[in-house]
Amino acid sequence: MSEIRQSSPRRGTNLPRMGDFNLTVILDAIRRTSGGLSRVELAQIVGLSPQTISNISRRLLDQNLIVEAGKEGSGPGKPRTILRLNPKGMYAVGVHLDPAVTTFVVMDLVGSVVQHARIDTPGGNDPSAVIATIAAQVARVVEESGVDQDRIAGLGVAAPGPIDLDNGTVVDPPLLPGWDRVELRNALSEATGYSVLVDKDVTSAAVAETWAGGPSGAGSFVFMYMGTGIGCGIVLNDEVIRGTSGNAGEIGHIMVDPDGPPCDCGLRGCVKSSCIPQVLVAEAEAAGILNGTRPGNSGAEVQQSFARLCELADSGDERAMAIIDKSATLVARAISVVTNTLDVERVVFGGPFWSGMADRFLAKVPPLLEANSAARLIHPIEVVGTGVGEDVGAIGAASLVLEHTLAPRAQRLLLEN
Amino acid sequence: MSEIRQSSPRRGTNLPRMGDFNLTVILDAIRRTSGGLSRVELAQIVGLSPQTISNISRRLLDQNLIVEAGKEGSGPGKPRTILRLNPKGMYAVGVHLDPAVTTFVVMDLVGSVVQHARIDTPGGNDPSAVIATIAAQVARVVEESGVDQDRIAGLGVAAPGPIDLDNGTVVDPPLLPGWDRVELRNALSEATGYSVLVDKDVTSAAVAETWAGGPSGAGSFVFMYMGTGIGCGIVLNDEVIRGTSGNAGEIGHIMVDPDGPPCDCGLRGCVKSSCIPQVLVAEAEAAGILNGTRPGNSGAEVQQSFARLCELADSGDERAMAIIDKSATLVARAISVVTNTLDVERVVFGGPFWSGMADRFLAKVPPLLEANSAARLIHPIEVVGTGVGEDVGAIGAASLVLEHTLAPRAQRLLLEN
DNA sequence: TTAGGGGTAACCGTGTCTGAAATCCGCCAG
DNA sequence: CTGGCGGATTTCAGACACGGTTACCCCTAA
Numbered sequence A, B: 001m002s003e004i005r006q007s008s009p010r011r012g013t014n015l016p017r018m019g020d021f022n023l024t025v026i027l028d029a030i031r032r033t034s035g036g037l038s039r040v041e042l043a044q045i046v047g048l049s050p051q052t053i054s055n056i057s058r059r060l061l062d063q064n065l066i067v068e069a070g071k072e073g074s075g076p077g078k079p080r081t082i083l084r085l086n087p088k089g090m091y092a093v094g095v096h097l098d099p100a101v102t103t104f105v106v107m108d109l110v111g112s113v114v115q116h117a118r119i120d121t122p123g124g125n126d127p128s129a130v131i132a133t134i135a136a137q138v139a140r141v142v143e144e145s146g147v148d149q150d151r152i153a154g155l156g157v158a159a160p161g162p163i164d165l166d167n168g169t170v171v172d173p174p175l176l177p178g179w180d181r182v183e184l185r186n187a188l189s190e191a192t193g194y195s196v197l198v199d200k201d202v203t204s205a206a207v208a209e210t211w212a213g214g215p216s217g218a219g220s221f222v223f224m225y226m227g228t229g230i231g232c233g234i235v236l237n238d239e240v241i242r243g244t245s246g247n248a249g250e251i252g253h254i255m256v257d258p259d260g261p262p263c264d265c266g267l268r269g270c271v272k273s274s275c276i277p278q279v280l281v282a283e284a285e286a287a288g289i290l291n292g293t294r295p296g297n298s299g300a301e302v303q304q305s306f307a308r309l310c311e312l313a314d315s316g317d318e319r320a321m322a323i324i325d326k327s328a329t330l331v332a333r334a335i336s337v338v339t340n341t342l343d344v345e346r347v348v349f350g351g352p353f354w355s356g357m358a359d360r361f362l363a364k365v366p367p368l369l370e371a372n373s374a375a376r377l378i379h380p381i382e383v384v385g386t387g388v389g390e391d392v393g394a395i396g397a398a399s400l401v402l403e404h405t406l407a408p409r410a411q412r413l414l415l416e417n
Numbered sequence C: 001t002t003a004g005g006g007g008t009a010a011c012c013g014t015g016t017c018t019g020a021a022a023t024c025c026g027c028c029a030g
Numbered sequence D: 001c002t003g004g005c006g007g008a009t010t011t012c013a014g015a016c017a018c019g020g021t022t023a024c025c026c027c028t029a030a
Helices: A015-032 A039-046 A050-062 A127-145 A184-192 A201-212 A277-286 A299-314 A318-342 A354-372 A392-406 B015-032 B039-046 B050-062 B127-145 B184-192 B201-212 B277-286 B299-314 B318-342 B354-372 B392-406
Strands: A066-072 A080-085 A091-097 A101-108 A113-120 A152-159 A169-171 A180-182 A196-200 A221-226 A230-236 A239-241 A346-350 A382-385 B066-072 B080-085 B091-097 B101-108 B113-120 B152-159 B169-171 B180-182 B196-200 B221-226 B230-236 B239-241 B346-350 B382-385
Touching: A015 A039, A015 A050, A015 A080, A015 A392, A015 B015, A039 A050, A039 A080, A050 A066, A091 A127, A091 A201, A091 A392, A101 A127, A101 A392, A113 A127, A127 A184, A152 A184, A152 A201, A152 A392, A169 A184, A184 A196, A196 A201, A196 A392, A201 A221, A201 A230, A201 A239, A201 A346, A201 A392, A221 A318, A230 A318, A230 B318, A277 A299, A277 A318, A299 A318, A299 A354, A318 A354, A318 B230, A318 B318, A346 A354, A354 A382, B015 B039, B015 B050, B015 B080, B015 B392, B039 B050, B039 B080, B050 B066, B091 B127, B091 B201, B091 B392, B101 B127, B101 B392, B113 B127, B127 B184, B152 B184, B152 B201, B152 B392, B169 B184, B184 B196, B196 B201, B196 B392, B201 B221, B201 B230, B201 B239, B201 B346, B201 B392, B221 B318, B230 B318, B277 B299, B277 B318, B299 B318, B299 B354, B318 B354, B346 B354, B354 B382
Parallel strands: A091 A152, A152 A196, A221 A346, A346 A382, B091 B152, B152 B196, B221 B346, B346 B382
Antiparallel strands: A066 A080, A091 A101, A101 A113, A169 A180, A221 A230, A230 A239, B066 B080, B091 B101, B101 B113, B169 B180, B221 B230, B230 B239
16 A cells, blocks of 8 residues: 655654554554563653653553553562553464465464464466465455454565566566566455555565564564575665665675685675575585485475475584585675674575574574674674564564554654645 | 664654654755755645744744745746745754775755865874864864854764764774774864764665755665775665664675685685775786786775776776776676565665766666566666765765754654664 | 652743735836 | 636644643542
8 A cells, every 4th residue: 555665855854653653652662672661761761751651652552552451669669551452453464475386364463473374375377366366365364363354454475586676576586487576566466455555575574584583583684585585675764765765675695705606796705695495405405415305405305304404404414514615605705794784783585495594593693694794893793583473574564564653663653745 | 862772662752853853854855856846836745734834944944954946936826935945944064984095075955065075084004093183174174154143953974984973983893903992082073062873884875865866866775885895875764774783784705706715704706805995906906907006905095096097997907997897787686686585676876986987887787687586577776976075074974963853753753762 | 757759731932834815027008 | 808717825723732830539548
């Protein structure tokens, strides 16, 4: 429905916008503090007067977005009333459209998944059939979740890039034949009746981290999405960076290995050609570590083989270890490029392939990153794995809606139209 | 003085902030339209009501930031009163602290330089002596410019990185021995009495483009600063990206040539080791194209030699052409990494070494960038040379002050403290 | 019971935006 | 030469959100 990105020239702001913005600021403060906050604490944190906090709290209570949850009295005086997010206050539906599987979640306000479904992405090259299937499945998960329709803020879709954010279209993604400039947003909006937001899978994952990832989703970070490909989502000062057309985070052609295999871009040792799971699996098969029974082109097969490779590495197979560790080194080089370009304070790993490699990467990557950091004398770079889990894509898709509705984006203040 | 970057958690906003912000929005709209704007046009552009525009216009007129400049009547009705920036309404002083030369400018509101000076950066490793020299020279250029002290909004300093934005310090830059964590901001503030902003040279250059660069300084772009080193300044949606500590834009270790020379980072063919002017000059000397009389380590010598190399290339020397063209190819690869990561719409070249290579780069880089662009099906990437000229650093430094005071940054809306 | 802190209500003031109405200005028809 | 016209701009209330103050109630520990 509404646009995600802003259009120049910059537009002014007015009173109602300000009120709404302050509301989201307070909600954000509550959201980011595990255990909730009292009104006095809020006043101190967001800098508004106690009255204003009181007024806005009432609005939030009326909207059922927060609840009063007990009291906390340390010394004398009236104990503070703790305000907490009301998980049942708002829900969003998220769809991760992956070439192999499509995942559906219904997520509540605190980022918990209340309903979950997964189907094989229908093959063929008829997007409209896929869209119909998605719409039907969305209706089903909502039905099964038992959530009141009125409480569902909208539907978010995470799609593989490239996308066109302005039109909500998917533009010719490599692994979805026939999907050239499909108007995903409009079609789904019409088919489901929800307001729909489409974004790139890696961006969605980053949004998932800001919304459901706890403290590691605050401030400035890069979300490294380890999927069929490797991409990143970028968050600077708590705001998601999407780029002109929503395609930020394309790092597949960062060169990381001068002695690497040739890439379709004409160079050698790009991320895409030297450290994505498919390549590692192929390497392992070529070296006889894995018995390559099939071509292994399908997503599911690669995922299985890669899981086996990771198991081998964890159980001490030196050759498997070498493959994973080398990929960690190469990925770290790519990340260095991004962190040095953007000077972020944190790198968050995640995605469907992450869990298997987590231990080795978390041991290997931080020192490499630190050594290559241009700002290492000023601040360290934290490296963590996401707490969001394997469904980051779908959870991120749902988070897109909540973020768009409830996050204190500066954008919200600006007039539209 | 005041901070440039924001600190989480996000704080609320209030009425006065809103008013100030809208004022900057209107000023920004006027600034970006050559020929000025009438009130009605402004109302349409920024989305505020004509009344509000009128009120704010009066404030701006009272502050002498804008002037009424003639009328424009097309048909019947009262002709529109054109509002234009008043160049003499505000000034800023900019200092570009480069290891070789230090440049000073006094700049007016429209980005014109009204006074200019250049001195050799004092050698030795006593920063305090350098700071004293700078302070004295600042006083002199202001004196010579004849500008009223009250109209000077502040002093901006562009320094080589790494820097620590929070403290306004320069942290151990490679070419300034003895400058480890020098409190440049505080020292200069005390010595000159102005409010001082310190930022990285490449960031300053990007800010110069937004402020004094005309249409190429709008929207989202990357400013490629071709100096002793190569770095970039990043602007997304009209807001400068500085990173956690102000060190964004470090691209020196992006690998661009798998067969390139070894780099101090342990890899091969980094930007820093394969396409900065010093390397190209050395290559040319080794090949006998330039007669390498001296080691050529000093900045001035490299600049001269490089200028000669560019002249040779322009006059048809095939070997010189090859060197420049190859460096264009390599630089284009690095830019591709950045543009794909950030999905920007424009690349702006500039910096002290730019003019010599401009023609060849502008012919060579765009098609390479286009070919490697992940979003090439959605939008093109514009490539232009800056209109700001050789003093981007100093002009950018001055622009830092104007940007901080007058640009409609979302930051401005947020409460502090 | 008292002291002290949390939270709400009520009021006024300030500053901003919005909407309606009045004013201003130059062209143009008569 | 003059009055009407239409668009630009300003004036004049409202509406609204926050800031500050005061009063008041609530609650708990001492």
